[in-house]
Amino acid sequence: DTEVTQTPKHLVMGMTNKKSLKCEQHMGHRAMYWYKQKAKKPPELMFVYSYEKLSINESVPSRFSPECPNSSLLNLHLHALQPEDSALYLCASSQNWGDNYGYTFGSGTRLTVV
Amino acid sequence: KNQVEQSPQSLIILEGKNCTLQCNYTVSPFSNLRWYKQDTGRGPVSLTIMTFSENTKSNGRYTATLDADTKQSSLHITASQLSDSASYICVVSAVYTGANNLFFGTGTRLTVIP
Numbered sequence: 001d002t003e004v005t006q007t008p009k010h011l012v013m014g015m016t017n018k019k020s021l022k023c024e025q026h027m028g029h030r031a032m033y034w035y036k037q038k039a040k041k042p043p044e045l046m047f048v049y050s051y052e053k054l055s056i057n058e059s060v061p062s063r064f065s066p067e068c069p070n071s072s073l074l075n076l077h078l079h080a081l082q083p084e085d086s087a088l089y090l091c092a093s094s095q096n097w098g099d100n101y102g103y104t105f106g107s108g109t110r111l112t113v114v
Numbered sequence: 115k116n117q118v119e120q121s122p123q124s125l126i127i128l129e130g131k132n133c134t135l136q137c138n139y140t141v142s143p144f145s146n147l148r149w150y151k152q153d154t155g156r157g158p159v160s161l162t163i164m165t166f167s168e169n170t171k172s173n174g175r176y177t178a179t180l181d182a183d184t185k186q187s188s189l190h191i192t193a194s195q196l197s198d199s200a201s202y203i204c205v206v207s208a209v210y211t212g213a214n215n216l217f218f219g220t221g222t223r224l225t226v227i228p
Contacts, residue, residue, distance in 0.1 A: 100146055
């Protein structure tokens with residue numbers, strides 16, 4: 001298995017909702033990442049998990065809450081989002097943090113906040 | 115400052131024609147450079163990855179070149195197909211850990227028309 005699987009593919013949520021994005025990989029990668037990508041812009045790093053520990057939080061608002069239950073799973077919990085948070089959310093993984101050879105992106109979750 | 119610049123921003127070509135996309139970077143110390151193809155609303159898919167010592171690498175109709183002295187890379191697409199319509203993103207990684215070490219270009223939007 002050489003894929004990073006993200007669910008759901010599409011999500012529409014209200015500003016008072018609580019939802020979660022899920023990311024899963026079975027490549028034995030020990031680093032996992034969340035990115036946010038707005039239209040026609042490059043992905044922006046949000047969080048890095050290394051060996052299931054949060055290693056980087058790029059000053060992301062607390063309405064985004066990451067969680068790494070085990071080495072294969074990465075969640076992003078969403079609460080009280082704003083319409084400007086609408087974007088494509090990408091998960092990625094690599095063998096180790098900083099190791100870019102096996103860097104693999106998921107297909108993303110298209111999030112719309114209404 | 116670590117930067118990755120791509121040109122052109124957008125490109126329209128006829129099906130069957132060749133094209134070349136450019137990437138200039140100032141990332142240091144350099145680790146590797148990767149070209150991704152990203153369809154609208156989907157995650158980036160890796161096309162090639164090149165290290166300091168590699169000048170050329172091919173993947174089917176895609177050929178990437180790297181000049182580490184001038185810090186330039188190109189992606190050449192041969193005999194373009196309609197399915198090549200996508201954004202092509204150049205990503206350069208630096209040799210360090212403990213911080214974000216991946217730097218994204220803003221991409222070239224390629225449209226192939228019949």
